[in-house]
Every structure is written in C-alpha cells, then in structure tokens.
Amino acid sequence: MVEASNYQMAIDLLCCHLGISEEEAKQQLGITSEHASQAHVAEMQQAMLGLTNEK
Template identity: 65%
Template sequence: MADLENYQMAVDMLKCHLGLTEEQAKAQLGIKDGKLNSLTLPKSSHIPDSKNRS
C-alpha cells in the first residue's frame, strides 16, 4: 500500500485537471484493486514513434 501512496498526487491531478473520478484516475494509472498493474500507452498516444520521425 505504501507504493500506491506515491501515486496519490497523480490521481489528484487527473481528478482536478481532467475531471475524472477517483476510480477513472486510478484506471488511467493502471491501479486496480489496490495493486499497481503494468502501464501501457494507448495506440492514439501523442508521443511520436521514433521510427516515423522526419
């Protein structure tokens, strides 16, 4: 549980700035049932793929 406390600021930021609920914010961070799951970026990520750089 101590590890999840480190993510509370991120949860709060998602809640305040994006208007997400606590559950939605935790889902975005990969936190489920009090456990941190592996994070994956959505396919529509704004981060450019290094292979497609001009």
C-alpha cells in the same frame, strides 16, 4: 500490486485537471484495487470456459 498511496499526487492531478473520478484516474494509471483485479480474473475465467465449451 503497487499501493495507490504512492500515486496519490498523480491521481489528484488527473481528478482535478480532467474532472474524472478517483477510480477512473486509477484506471488511467493502471492501478486497480484487489477487488477489481479479482473480478477481472473471474471474468476472464468465465470467458475461457465459454470458449472451451463451444462446439
């Protein structure tokens, strides 16, 4: 995963010009934190389990 600090200027520009939060700017750039990535994986696993349990 790429460090967000490498994209800090882009993050700052998005925050300033679009009036969005730093987290929203990171999402726009495709940068997510480790915690957010793990949460997404957990959600996907739950969804996949739900598909296999349906009959």
